[in-house]
Amino acid sequence: xTKLGRQIGIxxxxxxxxxxxxxxxxxxxxxxxxxxxxxxxxxxxxxRQHEWDMTRxxxxxxxxxxxxxEVTGTLRTESGRPLRGALLEIWNANHYGRYRHIExxxxxxxxxxxxxxxxxxxxxxxxxxxxxxxxxxxxxRPDIGRWRPKHIHLSISGGSSRLITQMYFPDEPxxxxxxxxxxxxxGFERNIGKSYTTPETDVxxxxxxxxxxxxxxxxxxx
Amino acid sequence: MNDEQRANALLPTNEDTCGPYxxxxxxxxxxxxxxxxxxxxxxxxSGQHLILRGRVLDRHGSLANGVVMEFWQANAxxxxxxxxxxGHADIDPWFHGYGRLRSRGGDYTFRTIMPGASEGRAPNIxxxxxxxxxxxxxxxxxxxxxxxxxxxxLLQALESEDRPRLMATRDGTAEDGAEIYRFDIIMAGDNxxxxxxxxxx
Ligand SMILES: [Fe+3]
Numbered sequence: 001x002t003k004l005g006r007q008i009g010i011x012x013x014x015x016x017x018x019x020x021x022x023x024x025x026x027x028x029x030x031x032x033x034x035x036x037x038x039x040x041x042x043x044x045x046x047x048r049q050h051e052w053d054m055t056r057x058x059x060x061x062x063x064x065x066x067x068x069x070e071v072t073g074t075l076r077t078e079s080g081r082p083l084r085g086a087l088l089e090i091w092n093a094n095h096y097g098r099y100r101h102i103e104x105x106x107x108x109x110x111x112x113x114x115x116x117x118x119x120x121x122x123x124x125x126x127x128x129x130x131x132x133x134x135x136x137x138x139x140x141r142p143d144i145g146r147w148r149p150k151h152i153h154l155s156i157s158g159g160s161s162r163l164i165t166q167m168y169f170p171d172e173p174x175x176x177x178x179x180x181x182x183x184x185x186x187g188f189e190r191n192i193g194k195s196y197t198t199p200e201t202d203v204x205x206x207x208x209x210x211x212x213x214x215x216x217x218x219x220x221x222x
Numbered sequence: 223m224n225d226e227q228r229a230n231a232l233l234p235t236n237e238d239t240c241g242p243y244x245x246x247x248x249x250x251x252x253x254x255x256x257x258x259x260x261x262x263x264x265x266x267x268s269g270q271h272l273i274l275r276g277r278v279l280d281r282h283g284s285l286a287n288g289v290v291m292e293f294w295q296a297n298a299x300x301x302x303x304x305x306x307x308x309g310h311a312d313i314d315p316w317f318h319g320y321g322r323l324r325s326r327g328g329d330y331t332f333r334t335i336m337p338g339a340s341e342g343r344a345p346n347i348x349x350x351x352x353x354x355x356x357x358x359x360x361x362x363x364x365x366x367x368x369x370x371x372x373x374x375x376l377l378q379a380l381e382s383e384d385r386p387r388l389m390a391t392r393d394g395t396a397e398d399g400a401e402i403y404r405f406d407i408i409m410a411g412d413n414x415x416x417x418x419x420x421x422x423x
Contacts, residue, residue: 002380005419008356016242016355019280020409026359026419027384033376036340037348037360037420039294040304042318046250078231091245101243103288117245153241155248159305162292164352166238180357184236191236214234215421221305 003028011179013146038220041157043085047119054090054118054132055203064114066095067134070198070206071167075126075156077218082126086158090130091117092151097136106138122158131203137174149174149181154211160220161213167193169207237357244290244324244352253322255333267317269298269335271400274363274390278328278351281411285328290352293321293332300338300345336365336401344370344377351407359417363405366391384416 004025011017029037050059055068075083093099093116098108100116114133122128132152140148151166168175170192175181181188193207200206252258259265274293278286296302296319299312303319321332337345345368350360364371366389371377377385390405407415 002384005422008359011239011355014355016353017239018355019282019284020286020353020355022356022359022410022414022417023281024414024416026417026422027380029418029420029423030375030379031423033343034420034423035304036302036343036346036376037294037362037418037423038304039292039320039348039350040302040318041320042303044250076232078234079227080232089245089248091243099243101245104243117247119248153244155240155244162350162358163235163237164240164290164358165235166241180238184238187233187236190233191238212232212234216423217420218234 009183012182013141013144013177014179017179035220038160038217039162040160040221041162043158044087045121046087047121051118052120052130054092054115054130057113057115062113064094064133065111066136068131068203069134070129070131070200070203071152071193071209072127072129072206073209073211075122075128075211075213077161078212078214079219081219082124083122083158083161083213084124084126086122086126086156086161088120088122088128088130089117089155090119090132091153092132092135093138095133095136097138108136108138134169137172146177147174149178156211156213161218163211163213165191165211167191167207167209169193170195239354239356240290240352242288242354244288246324249324250322253320256317256319256321257333257335259316265316267297267314267335269338271398272334272336273331273396273400273402274334274347274405275329275331275402276390276405276407278325278330278407278409280409286353286409287325287328288354289325289328291323291325291330291332292350292352293334294348294350295319295334295337295346296340298335298338300340300343302340333400339370342375344368344374346374346376349407351409353409356409359409360420361407361415361417362388363390364388365403380416387413387415
């Protein structure tokens with residue numbers, strides 16, 4: 001008999017989740033082959049100098065529409081070790097809720113001054129910082145009126161640490177009905193950025209989003 | 223982690239779906255073809271070239287568009303490049319073993335080399351999927367007909383009907399000599415691909 005692990009939940013009201021979520025329980029991995037399941041992502045310095053500032057397409061270009069915000073935080077493993085030189089790939093919708101992605105057919109407004117994709121590396125203390133435009137919420141299910149709450153996508157890779165997540169915003173009306181937030185339960189709090197007043201005059205406010213990469217993968221080669 | 227470390231551990235950030243709009247912009251040719259170093263450089267990994275291709279299907283048998291696939295494998299001598307194998311004589315300086323692509327319309331093609339057999343294992347490639355609607359899921363694929371499959375501890379731990387679902391099948395040879403293998407992934411429903419729990423294992 002195969003030893004079984006978690007049953008993955010299906011995000012309520014999410015059609016894609018219904019189509020793509022495995023119905024069978026995950027199989028546990030036998031101890032002696034466990035390490036073969038841990039990818040080690042080679043260090044990739046693919047960031048460009050100005051990518052940390054997503055509020056403009058380039059330094060000499062105008063500001064995009066909407067509220068400019070700063071997002072900062074630290075990246076650590078569950079044991080508290082900072083993850084240095086990890087790559088954060090960031091993408092978010094523009095002020096109107098539209099992505100500059102060839103498959104976004106929402107018809108919402110594109111902003112000529114917003115690209116919406118950026119990459120940064122963590123420093124020696126595991127800290128990161130970027131600027132972007134506060135994303136618009138978008139209607140994910142027009143038939144039932146369900147919105148995706150404002151969110152910023154983050155993909156983190158470095159060594160054996162790998163995480164794709166989203167940062168949400170405090171006190172947003174659509175947070176409670178988001179299918180993936182529902183699956184997170186009380187833990188959803190950890191995926192909400194904490195608002196702070198930034199001394200920067202170029203951005204309206206800051207959000208602190210400390211990221212902890214969990215699971216054995218994150219600490220496998222510690 | 224021991225019990226004390228576990229008690230003091232930070233609570234992890236939740237994984238979340240990557241959504242439908244993982245930026246194609248973040249794509250990197252050198253991660254979609256591990257045999258290609260740079261067109262201007264005479265170098266390349268050792269081993270038989272391999273083209274792994276297939277489809278990613280959803281519960282209704284439809285192509286699952288926009289899936290981010292990551293691959294992890296040993297080099298031709300069966301050695302993984304990890305912090306633990308740094309400096310090992312069998313490390314291939316031209317091969318790191320990590321690939322990534324975003325499936326176009328549900329089809330994928332990944333170019334690499336045939337992984338060698340690691341100690342006690344059949345040759346295999348770990349495949350991680352990120353997609354709209356789900357968080358990360360992982361599996362491992364094998365090569366149909368390889369004699370070591372019969373004694374592989376992961377395959378042996380599976381029910382017999384699950385084993386063929388992890389087999390890539392030979393589909394000819396490319397003009398440049400690369401062996402072509404097909405491996406379809408069924409994310410949900412009938413004939414579902416077995417996925418593994420790398421958090422609780
Ligand atoms: Fe999104």
